[in-house]
Every structure is written in structure tokens, then in C-alpha cells.
Amino acid sequence: MSEKTKEEIESDNDQLKEALGAFGSLDDSKLDALKKKIESKKMNRLDQSIKIGVIGVGQAGSRVAETFYKKGYSSCVINTSKQDLEFISVEEDRKLLLDGSLGGTGKDLDLGREIFDDSVSQIEEFLYPTINNQDMAYLCVSGGGGTGSSSVDTMISVLFGMGLPIGVIYILPKQTDDAKSKSNSIETLSRLAQMATENKISSLIVVDNAKIEQIYADLSQSKFWDVSNDAIVDPLVKFNSLTSKASRHTSLDPSDFAKIVSCGDCSIYGVIETSNIDEETGLAEAVIESLQDNMLAEGFDVSQTRVGGVIICADSKTLDEMPAININYCFHMISEQTKGASIFQGVYDDESCEGKVRIYTWFAGLGLPMKRIDTLKKESKALQDLQREKESSRGSQMSIDMGKDNTTKTTDEINRKIKKKTSSFGKLQRGKRTSSLIDKRRRR
Ligand SMILES: Nc1nc2c(ncn2[C@@H]2O[C@H](COP(=O)(O)OP(=O)(O)OP(=O)(O)O)[C@@H](O)[C@H]2O)c(=O)[nH]1
Numbered sequence: 001m002s003e004k005t006k007e008e009i010e011s012d013n014d015q016l017k018e019a020l021g022a023f024g025s026l027d028d029s030k031l032d033a034l035k036k037k038i039e040s041k042k043m044n045r046l047d048q049s050i051k052i053g054v055i056g057v058g059q060a061g062s063r064v065a066e067t068f069y070k071k072g073y074s075s076c077v078i079n080t081s082k083q084d085l086e087f088i089s090v091e092e093d094r095k096l097l098l099d100g101s102l103g104g105t106g107k108d109l110d111l112g113r114e115i116f117d118d119s120v121s122q123i124e125e126f127l128y129p130t131i132n133n134q135d136m137a138y139l140c141v142s143g144g145g146g147t148g149s150s151s152v153d154t155m156i157s158v159l160f161g162m163g164l165p166i167g168v169i170y171i172l173p174k175q176t177d178d179a180k181s182k183s184n185s186i187e188t189l190s191r192l193a194q195m196a197t198e199n200k201i202s203s204l205i206v207v208d209n210a211k212i213e214q215i216y217a218d219l220s221q222s223k224f225w226d227v228s229n230d231a232i233v234d235p236l237v238k239f240n241s242l243t244s245k246a247s248r249h250t251s252l253d254p255s256d257f258a259k260i261v262s263c264g265d266c267s268i269y270g271v272i273e274t275s276n277i278d279e280e281t282g283l284a285e286a287v288i289e290s291l292q293d294n295m296l297a298e299g300f301d302v303s304q305t306r307v308g309g310v311i312i313c314a315d316s317k318t319l320d321e322m323p324a325i326n327i328n329y330c331f332h333m334i335s336e337q338t339k340g341a342s343i344f345q346g347v348y349d350d351e352s353c354e355g356k357v358r359i360y361t362w363f364a365g366l367g368l369p370m371k372r373i374d375t376l377k378k379e380s381k382a383l384q385d386l387q388r389e390k391e392s393s394r395g396s397q398m399s400i401d402m403g404k405d406n407t408t409k410t411t412d413e414i415n416r417k418i419k420k421k422t423s424s425f426g427k428l429q430r431g432k433r434t435s436s437l438i439d440k441r442r443r444r
């Protein structure tokens with residue numbers, strides 16, 4: 001029996017609903033449960049070379065995990081903020097709220113680490129359904145926040161203990177993010193790099209919001225996160241699904257893909273589309289452009305690549321008509337840029353390309369993006385210096401000239417009060433972890 005189309009199923013459902021209307025209305029919660037069942041069936045049918053369970057931590061990480069979930073991947077999310085979890089569309093039992101702050105960590109890495117450290121057994125238990133029966137786990141976090149960023153030590157150690165190869169999708173901050181975000185992101189990247197060196201992480205994919213902002217410069221703010229999260233997830237999903245299929249041209253096998261994701265150290269990837277298929281060097285030129293402009297992170301030295309993958313997709317008519325030499329030039333160019341790395345190649349029919357050629361590239365085994373780290377360090381320092389300057393002139397800006405003695409007194413008093421207030425914020429944040437002031441008084 002042939003499978004019904006989505007439209008046919010919807011029309012059947014509508015008719016059924018109408019018919020049942022005579023006896024009473026349908027229970028929406030039961031319908032939701034049924035939908036979930038169908039979703040989970042879809043998931044099982046998903047084409048994957050490597051079965052991947054995805055864990056998103058913090059807001060950005062959760063949204064990326066949600067994007068994987070929408071593509072049928074087994075996904076779960078963890079946050080310290082209840083509100084941020086509410087907007088994530090994964091199954092409710094795949095959401096974990098960790099207690100211990102007012103909601104979020106306010107980019108405080110120490111607080112975040114304490115919370116994750118104290119929740120190891122809860123996290124282990126929670127992760128099990130998502131990564132059970134999977135071949136690999138991918139952890140998604142942003143470097144700029146507190147929750148996702150501070151979770152990496154605990155999360156990697158827990159996942160490592162569960163025995164799966166671990167990949168990380170690590171998101172660097174936007175150009176306009178603040179100094180704290182930038183310094184957090186460098187600190188966490190250095191921790192992740194250390195874990196990659198110790199072979200705890202087998203694939204550290206770096207994506208950079210600042211670069212994504214450049215690639216999708218015309219997007220409105222409201223669409224930016226959706227588009228950027230799709231851009232982050234799409235290359236991995238495409239590599240994973242295309243390599244699970246045979247190609248009538250050139251196949252990139254699942255074991256080739258496995259070599260890419262288990263190569264160690266940093267990875268970058270991206271996709272470029274071109275319609276320049278009449279010129280022999282059209283694809284090669286697109287790839288050169290892609291290395292400059294379309295990879296989702298920059299500052300890497302691509303010549304350090306140890307293992308890479310290139311997948312060329314086009315509709316069958318375009319591939320049938322395109323001379324082989326165009327593709328050969330393209331592969332040759334990549335081989336030259338990566339200085340003799342093992343580059344696995346695949347050419348696949350994809351009717352959605354509609355006359356264009358899409359080229360996915362993935363370079364693995366790279367060192368850290370030193371140029372980008374230097375820029376982040378400089379930007380973060382410049383912003384911190386400005387902050388410090390503001391802090392030091394704070395007292396005088398708030399003083400009223402009532403004679404030297406009085407002014408000094410007023411300034412001191414204001415500063416003292418503000419300091420007290422600041423430390424109360426810390427106490428409030430940590431209030432749920434230690435007993436509160438009120439509790440202490442009661443005990444006396
Ligand atoms: N790619 C992408 N980046 C995001 C998204 N949301 C936030 N970011 C980036 O993530 C960083 C902020 O980190 P969050 O993930 O919001 O922080 P968190 O992990 O929830 O930590 P808290 O500080 O405790 O809230 C900034 O650099 C943002 O640019 C998203 O949906 N996609």
C-alpha cells in the first residue's frame with residue numbers, strides 16, 4: 001500500500017474530526033501524544049550514517065538541539081532558566097531544568113560550574129534516553145553565555161563516562177556581544193581544546209555568530225537565530241544523511257564520514273551554492289570563495305586539515321550535463337588548499353538544487369582559530385577597559401559638589417551602598433544553593 005501524502009492525512013484527520021464532532025470534541029492532549037508517536041517513528045526512519053544523539057545546554061545550545069530535533073534527531077536540552085526552556089520545542093521529558101540560580105547564570109561561569117558539578121547523577125539519568133542506542137553524542141553550547149559555557153567540564157566528563165564518542169558544536173559570540181561574552185568564549189574554547197587534545201572530544205566544530213552575521217547580513221533580527229541555527233545544523237545533517245545513501249556518481253561512505261568526525265581537534269564546515277556550471281573552473285572558484293567567505297568560522301589555517309570531506313550536489317539533469325572536468329578542478333583545488341590531506345569526495349543527485357550546484361565542505365583536524373582568538377581577546381580587553389573606566393569615574397559622576405569633605409563623604413557612601421548591592425546580587429543568585437539570610441536568622 002502506498003504511503004499517504006501529508007495533505008491526504010490532514011484531510012482524513014479533518015473529516016474524522018468533523019464526524020467525531022457529533023459525539024464530542026477530540027482531546028487535544030491525546031492528539032499531541034499521537035503526534036509525538038508519529039514523530040518518534042519518523043525519527044527511527046531517519047537516514048543517518050552515524051546515529052547521533054544531540055544535547056543542547058543553555059539558550060543557544062538548546063535552540064541548536066531543537067533544530068536537530070526538527071530534522072528528526074534524538075535531542076534533549078538542559079538549562080538553568082525555566083523561561084528559556086519553555087520556548088524549546090522538544091518533548092517535555094527531554095527538558096531538564098537545573099536548580100540553583102534565580103534563572104540563568106548571568107554569564108557567571110563559576111556559578112554555572114557549581115550547579116553542573118552538583119547535578120552529575122541527575123544529568124546522567126536524564127541523558128540516557130537521548131543517547132541510548134546512538135553511535136555518537138553531540139553537545140551544543142554557546143561560548144558567550146554562562147550556562148552552556150560553564151557546563152562543558154561536567155557534560156563532557158559525564159558523556160565520556162557513558163562511553164560514546166563525543167562531538168561538540170561550539171558557538172562563538174557575535175561582533176556586538178559584550179566583553180564578558182567574549183572573554184567567556186575564549187576561556188571555554190581553551191578548556192574544550194584541552195579536552196580535544198586529551199582525546200575526550202573527537203570532533204570540535206567551531207561556528208562563529210560573527211561570521212554567520214556576515215554571511216546573512218541582510219536578515220532581519222527576528223529571523224536571524226532561526227536562519228543561523230539552520231546554517232549550523234544543515235552541513236552536519238547533510239553529511240550524515242547523504243553518506244548513508246548510495247550515489248550513482250561517487251559515494252562518500254559512512255566509514256569515510258566516521259573518519260571525519262573522529263579525526264580529533266577542531267573542525268569547520270560550510271556550504272556554497274553556485275550557478276556557474278558552464279565554465280570549467282566554476283565549481284573550483286566557488287570553493288575558493290567558500291573557504292574565504294562561507295565557512296561558518298574563520299581564523300583557521302585550512303592547510304592544517306588532516307581529514308576532510310567534500311560533497312557536491314545538483315539535480316540529476318545538471319549532473320548528467322556537467323563535464324567531469326568541472327568537478328575534477330574543484331576537488332583538485334581543495335586538495336591543494338589542504339596540502340595533501342585525506343579528502344573524501346561524494347557527488348550526489350539532489351533534485352532540490354534546481355539547476356544550481358551546492359558544495360558542502362568539512363575540514364577536520366585543525367588547530368585553534370588563532371586569528372579569531374586574538375581578535376576576541378582584543379575586543380574583550382577594549383570593552384573591559386571601557387567598563388573599568390566607567391567604574392572608576394562612577395563616584396565622581398554621582399557626587400554633588402557641596403565642598404570637598406562632604407563630596408568625598410557622599411561619594412564614599414554611594415560607593416559603599418552600590419558595592420553592598422552588587423554583592424547582594426551574588427547572594428541572591430546563590431541564595432538557592434546556600435541557605436538564605438532569612439533562614440539563618442530563623443535558626444538563631
Ligand atoms: N547561533 C546562535 N547563537 C545564539 C542563540 N541565542 C543566543 N546566542 C548567542 O549565545 C551567546 C549567549 O549565550 P546563551 O546561550 O544565551 O547563554 P546561556 O548558555 O543560556 O547562559 P546564561 O548566561 O546563563 O543565560 C551570545 O553570544 C549569543 O550571540 C541562537 O539561537 N543561535
Ligand SMILES: [Mg+2]
Nearest residue numbers: 059081084104
Ligand atoms: Mg540563558
